[in-house]
Amino acid sequence: MVINSNSSATPASLRKTHRGMILSRIQSEPGISRAELARMCGFSEMAATRIVRELLTANIIEESNAKGKAAKKHIGRPKTGLRIRKDGLFAVGITVSAYHSEVSICDADGRLCASDRLENVSLDSVSEAAQFYAKALRDLIVSSGVNVDLIVGVGVALSAITAPERGEIVASEYFGWANDQGQFCREIQQIIHLPVEIENISNALAIAEMRFGAARDVADFTLIHVATFVGAGIVSGHRLVRGDTNVSGRLGHFRSDERPLICTCGRRDCLNLSAAGFGILSRMGQLDHLTFDTSKLTFYADSLLAALEDETAADLVAEAGAQLAPALDCIGNLLRPTMIVLSGYLGANKDYYRSVKTTLATQFDHNPKTSFRLVRGTISSVEAAALLALHSLCYSDRLDYDRFARVAEQSQGETYG
Ligand SMILES: [Zn+2]
Structure with a gap:
């Protein structure tokens, strides 16, 4: 039995935890009053008011008044509420996949402010790739005009098994990388000088959909990422289920x-081959090989994007969707999620989604009223990288409050001094 003793909690760490809770609540309920905040977080009104004052001083939140749009949307709320300052804090992201090789910036409310698609990235060496992305990100920050002192950190979303607590890439069958021992994150940190948070794409998307997207405030859901292959991110009680050695969610096998x-695992009967892009391309006659080839990732991605624009491929897309349905039925029975989110270029495609939904209803008696709801994802993997940084380094006990309070103090000094 694990006994959760609170012996390590100091007043300073508690304060950080409470600040993260208050900030998260203001983000999810713009216009909320101090009294509501205190009630929902279980604090005294005095304690909530003190934290709110700190966050106002650091320019991270602001008061919304009745004339503001935020107040209008929330009829019945008190006239003065609190909301996240859009230009208060920012987060930046790096997305490494065959579909998206991009760097991005989003504001504290999760809105994408700027992004840049990178061409011809060499993925042969971990350190060269990391330096390439980091320099592109540094250029984007400069050209966007965002104050680097207001950036909470860098989120990295990539097609790999990662160990986020150690900041490591464990393996990527996709890029042929293994055990980087934290090198990718270290190289980025040496160029950007900000904390770096790393996740595989399915988990980054799950986190982003939970805080900002289709699964907002849903405690139990599974996100299925379908593109060339299939992967999954599982959330239970608002937390990712990582499994032993961080390899949960290998739905494709x-x-x-x-x-x-x-398949990459050597088998011929994996879901990766029947329910995803690789199988669709093969059935369209676009492949001259039968074994998944990691040197052709960009070709698979480009061909799948073209196929999704091609009406003649619609039947094959629907057929692939039907193949995914039995797996979702298993997930529904095993985990009882409130929601399953279909994400990725293929997963969020309307023909694919419709086919999954119809097959579930006709072959598995799926009823969204008594079982999970099936929805399409609303967040791209480019946004997910920066949103991962916001989730981990802004809306959590890891917010570096003192740093941002100092920046606010200095800027006030410049204005009035
Ligand atoms: Zn396999």
Whole structure:
């Protein structure tokens, strides 16, 4: 039995925890009053008011008045509430996938402010790739005019198994990287000089959808990322289920119909081959090989994007969606999520989504009123990287409050001094 003793909690760490709770609540309920905040977080009104005063002083939140848009949207709320200052804090992101090789910036409310798509990135070496992304990100920060002192940190979302608590890439069958021992994150930190948070794309998308998107405030859900292959991010009680050695969510290796193709694991009956892009491209006659080839990732991505624009491929897309349905039925029975979010270029495609939904209803008696709701994701993997940084380094006990309070104090000194 694990006994959760609170012996390590100091007044300073408690204060950080409470600040993270208050800030999260203001973000999810713009216009909220101090009294409501105190009630919802379980604090005394005095304690809530003190933290609110700190956050106002550091320019992280602001008061919204009745004339403001935020107040109008929330009829029945008190006239003066609190909301996140859009230009208060920012987060930046790096997305490393065959579909998106991009750097991005978003504001504290999760709105994408700027992004840049990178061409011809060499992924042969971990350190060269990291330096390339970091320099592109530094250029984007400069050209966007965002004050680097207001950036909470860097989120990295990539197609790899990661160990986020150690900031490591464990393995990427996709890029052929293994055990980088934190090198990717270290290289970025040496160029950007900000904290770096790393996650695989499915988990980063799950976090982003939970805080800012389709699964906002949903405690139990599973996000399925479908593009060339299939992956999943599982959230239970608002927390990611990582599994032993961080490899949960390998939905792509669930058993399915046998295909002539060969998966990265060597099998012919993986869901990766029947329910995702690789199988669709093969059935369209676009592949001259049967074994998944990591040197052709960009080709797979470009071809799948073109296929999704091609009406003649709609039947194959629908067929792939039907193949995913049995796996979702299993997830529904095993985890009982409130919601399953279909994400990624293929997952969020309307023909694919419709086919999954219809197959669930007709073959598995799926009823969204008594089981999970099936929805399409609303967040792209480019946004997810920066949103991951916001989630981890702004709306949590890891917010570096003292740093931002100092910046606010200095800027006030410049204005009035
Ligand atoms: Zn497999």
